[in-house]
Amino acid sequence: MNARDDIRAALPRWRQELHAHAEEGWTEFWTTARVAAILHDRGLAPRVGAEVINRTARMGLPSAQRLAAARRRARSEGADEALLHRMGDCTGVVVDVGPRETPVALALRFDLDALPLTESHAPEHAPAAGGYASRHAGQCHACGHDAHTALGLGLASLLQTGPELRQRVRLLFQPAEEGVRGAAAMLEQMRGIPRFLAVHIGLGLPTGTLATGAAGLMASTKFDAVFGGRAAHAAKAPQQGRDALKGAATALLGLHELPRYGDGESRIHVGELRGGGARNVVADRAVLRGETRAVTCEMSDDLFARARDVLEGAAAMYGLDCRISVVGQAPAAASDAAFAARLATLARSLRTEQDRPLFAQVQERIDMGASDDAAVFMRAVQAEGGMAAYAILGSSLKAGHHAPNFDLDEACLWPGLLWLEAVCRTLTSDEGDTTV
Ligand SMILES: [Zn+2]
Incomplete structure (x- = not known):
């Protein structure tokens, strides 16, 4: 097999290996x-974790204990010790491909x-049947980011294998996209780069x-609200209690009652509500996790401001305090049409080996109708x-994104990779035109 065939064969292997080691944002x-080790094997010099992440710009960070536990687990699963040391308590990889002294023409x-x-773990679920289902309980690649990372590895490999680029290409392997928490912490790595593709x-x-050009990436704010009340005996002295559960439940309904906008799509959603601990005790604590989304940043900001009013108003009704924190945020964005x-x-110019159109x-x-913090880089x-x-690279799915039986079609990977390679080679070539 030649080097390109090797890379083609490695794509599903990488994806399945990453799938089996599913790790949620920031862990x-x-x-x-693994990504850094593969890039290193290709003769590249990846920068990792603390070397590329602005620690103070990380959003929705898990507790220090959870980060430490994830780090220990990585070590026990064979992660390279020197790399773990360089990472510190941060994840993420940035690698440049191409001659060092040239400008970066494009970032992906x-x-x-x-x-x-x-x-x-149903037998009809391919990762379960194939023995590469997540070995980490409660963590699952159910959106396809394992495939994205495999594409990034394939792209770096193909670009290294072929003729040397005239300018550099930068690949950002970003942590914590789910909940739009990670891009802002990598923003420094995008400074001065004229083209960006996700x-x-x-x-x-x-x-x-x-x-090739999604529009309508929705602005989104992810928030946690913690309601604090006072516990009391539910029969003997309920009047002494301050019921956090009722405050949170009232807020949940109030949030979904907020009016929609006449001039563009918006969403509000509460996906998690927890509170109380016993049937006969007035609950002294409840946590509500929600999100707002809208097609413009102004609308999203307005919706979040109204959501705040609802949360604080519901807390006031029941004599509670309410701490609201923003744990993820992305702006609205649209691709440049040109x-x-x-x-x-x-993409249309590319042909298969049988001389058929690649796509x-x-x-x-x-129209995107969802959010992604790639919007931070785009803006x-x-x-x-x-x-x-x-x-958006089409892939026929067995079940929808974020479902426990989500599964993608790996046949999409190689054509997608050939297109990405062509994009990188064209945009870094001498004739890479400066207007588009
Ligand atoms: Zn996703």
Whole structure:
């Protein structure tokens, strides 16, 4: 086999290995070490964890104990000791491909994290049948970020294998995309780079299709509200209690009662509500986790301000205090149409070995209807006069994103990778035009 065939064969292997070691946001220690080790084997010099992460910009960080436990687990699963040392308590990888003294022409983002979800072990679930289901209870690659990371590894490998690039390409392996918590901590790595591309698999598109320019990435704020009350005997002295559970439940209904906007889509959702500890005790604590989303930042900010009023108002009704914290945030974003068109033209020009089109269908625009903190990078590049795109690589899914039996079609990986390679080679070539 030649080097390209080796990389093609490695793609599903990498993806399955990453799948088996699912780690949720900010705990991707094993994943970071594995990615860095593979890149190192390709002759690259990846920077890891604390070397690339702005610690104070991390959002929705798990407790120090959980980070330490994840680090220990990574070590026990064979993560390289020297890499773990360099990482410190941060995850994530940045690697540049191409001659060191040249400018970075393009950056691409691949996300590393899994979801706090227990994977299906049903026999019809391919990862379970294939022996690569998550070995970490309560953590599961149910969005395809394992495939994204495999694509990033494949891309670095292909670019290293072929003719040397004329300019550099930067690959960002970002932690904690779920909950839009990680991109802001990597923003420094994007400064001064004129082009940015993020890719997500699936999202409703079947294998063989590609959409190069998603629009309508929704602004989103993720928040936790902790209601503090006072415990009391539920029969003998309920009047002495301050019921945190009722406050949180009232807030939940109030949040969903907030009016929608007439000039664009918005969402509000509470996905978790916990409180109380015993049937006959007035609950002194309740935690509500929710999110707002909207197609513009203004609308999203307005919705979150109203959500705050509801939370504080419900707390006041029951004599509670309410601590609200923002644990994730991303702006609204849209791909640059001219850049998306160029990426689509490139995709349409690619042929298989049998001289058929590499993609059965390529579209330039698609409505996203969801959020991704790649939007942080997109907005930053666009604010500096550069161009950004968010692409969706079709993959026929067995079950929807974030479901315990989510499974993707690995057949999407190689064509997607060939397109990414073509994008990198074109945008770093001498004729790489400076307007698009
Ligand atoms: Zn995702």
